[in-house]
Amino acid sequence: PYAGHIIFRDEDVTRLSAQQIAGRGIARTFQNIELFESASTLDNLLVGRHRHSTTSTWQDILRLKKVRDEEIAHRRAAEEVMDVLRLQRYRDTPIGSLPYGVRKVIEVARALCVGPKLLLLDEPSSGLNVEETNAMAEWILEINSRLGITVLMVEHDMSLVSRVSDRVLALNYGRMMALxxxxxxxxxxxxxxxYLGA
Structure with missing residues (x-):
């Protein structure tokens, strides 16, 4: 940003790196899916667990017990997220062979694997059909109610916004119009x- 500050949980996170921000408990998805297409769903979710790694390179090379125990914990966490979002049937499937709507859910799942307190969603319904958008609305509600994660999203589909939002902020050229x-x-x-014309 050119000006201003971003405060999260009483800390200024404006100038922190992406890795540091994830470490504070903020995860995000992308409007355009940013998954590893040749990797499986599980492997993509494990990428989201990277910030929780505490082992060193030499421990990883030697495959010490701490490394093996941590890997089991990461896989367990990824499996739990797959259970919540009903992705188990795609567990070992390469991302590149999955339909677009499933990939959007996997993108959310990977962000959840970070273990966020705040989940940022960029156009979660972009490219989805009505049925997939309805399912996304259910996931967002479940993420908030069942997992207790705050969700902040940028979205133009007002039917989705209406279904899942407690508060809505409308911007026009970066300025707040209504809250x-x-x-x-x-x-x-x-x-x-x-937006509709006077």
């Missing part, structure tokens, strides 16, 4: 004028 419930924001005169 409130979905209905309040959608009916705000400035929002109507900016």
């Amino acid at each position: 409130g419930t979905s209905d309040e924001v959608q009916n705000h005169p400035d929002v109507v004028a900016a």
Whole structure:
């Protein structure tokens, strides 16, 4: 950012690296899927567990007990996320052979493997059909209610926004126009004028 600060849990995280931000408990997805296409679903989820690794390179090379125990813990955590998002049937399938909608869910699953307190979703319904968007809404609600993770998303599909959001913020050229419930924001005169025309 050119100005301002980003405060998360009473800490200024504005200038932290992506790795440091993940270490603070913030994970994100991408609008355009950023998965490793030749790797399996499980392998992609294990990438999200990387920030939890505590072993050194020499311990990894020697495959010490600590390395083996940690790998079991990482696999267990990834399996739990696959259970929550019902991805077990794709566990060993290479990403490149999966449909787009499943890949979007796997992208969310990988972010969950980071173990976030805050999950940032960039256009989670982008490219999804109505049925897949409905499923994504259910996942978002479940992530919040069952896992207790705060979800912040950028989204243009107002039906999805209405279903999953406690608060909605409408921006116009980076400036706040309205903040409130979905209905309040959608009916705000400035929002109507900016997005639908006066």
